[in-house]
Amino acid sequence: MDVAELSPAQARERFRAGLRVPTAGWCRGWTQANLIAVPRWLRYELLLFAHHNPQACPVLDVGEPGAWSTALFSGDLRTDLPGYRLYRAGEAVADLDDVVAEWREDLVPFLVGCSFTFERALQAAGVPVRHLELGTNVPMYLTNVPCRPTPSLSGPLVVSMRPVPEELVETAVEVTGRYPMVHGAPVHVGDPAELGIADLASPDFGDPVEVRAGEIPLFWACGVTPQAVVMASGVEFAIGHLPGHMAILDARDDDYRTAS
Structure with a gap:
């Protein structure tokens, strides 16, 4: 099947099975988003940072601490993206196919708008x-x-x-x-x-x-900006998507289009 014709659920199934591929052009008409998950203590400051920098960090959705799904993403944020990047003390330490073992109960997932x-x-x-x-x-x-x-x-x-x-x-x-x-x-x-x-x-x-x-x-x-900020700020622990390997949401592109 043409990947542009897949539904978000069908795409997530393929990524969960281990497919690692950039998602530009996937799931035509469905919104894609950047993932950054940070410890609970940092969530309100990240929201403030996003408020200060709305063009770089337009927040579409935020999950509860420890949650691996959100209102706009009904899949599993630990497995249903095609690639992840793990950060410790501001350093990118691993690129992973899933982050089940790394996900913490205090992590708060943010989904940030994507130019795709x-x-x-x-x-x-x-x-x-x-x-x-x-x-x-x-x-x-x-x-x-x-x-x-x-x-x-x-x-x-x-x-x-x-x-x-x-x-x-x-x-x-x-x-x-x-x-x-x-x-x-x-x-x-x-x-x-x-x-x-x-x-x-x-x-x-x-x-x-x-x-x-x-x-x-x-x-x-670009929504990779939060990952650059995690590195520059030495954040003790964070999980992001592999750049270009996005979360495909249960939302439509046209939901984010303003009137002409």
Whole structure:
């Protein structure tokens, strides 16, 4: 079956069985989200951090301490994503197929909006999405742009990049601006050096894609930002998704689209 035609439950079943693959293009029309699970003592500060940085960290759902499902994700957050990253003392220490053994009773799961949600709308508007064409992961980059900090949390903005033909840049900005809960319009258009990105061919997460003649790189705030903040802040323990390997929610992309 075409992975775009799968339901969220069907996709989760495959990931639970051990399939590790980026989820761009999966489950057409269903919303995808970033996962970050932090100890209970940090949950309200993470909410404050998200409030301070809404474009990078648009919170879609929050679970109860120890819970491995939420109102928008009826599967098992410990097994039903295609990849996880484990953090200890701010260091990424392991990439895992599941986190059943690592999940703690005090962990609070956050589901943060993902820009995959607006890619179908981009394509419908005639804007090409290179990583979907290639079947690869979206490229993501650490920037020199600091997020607005809280007492315990600080770190850099992470962005995803999609090259867009120059004549379609305005369309891409307009289309994605209709999805503010999944990062919205780009945070930067053009020269990556202005974000402190030295080489587009060497993303910090995901896979590189070619920026062709007549195309301009567009950069969107990325839901991997909380993981960069976990690292920069030395958070004692956290679990995130493997970048680009998302939680597929029981919610529709159109739920996060504002009126034209």
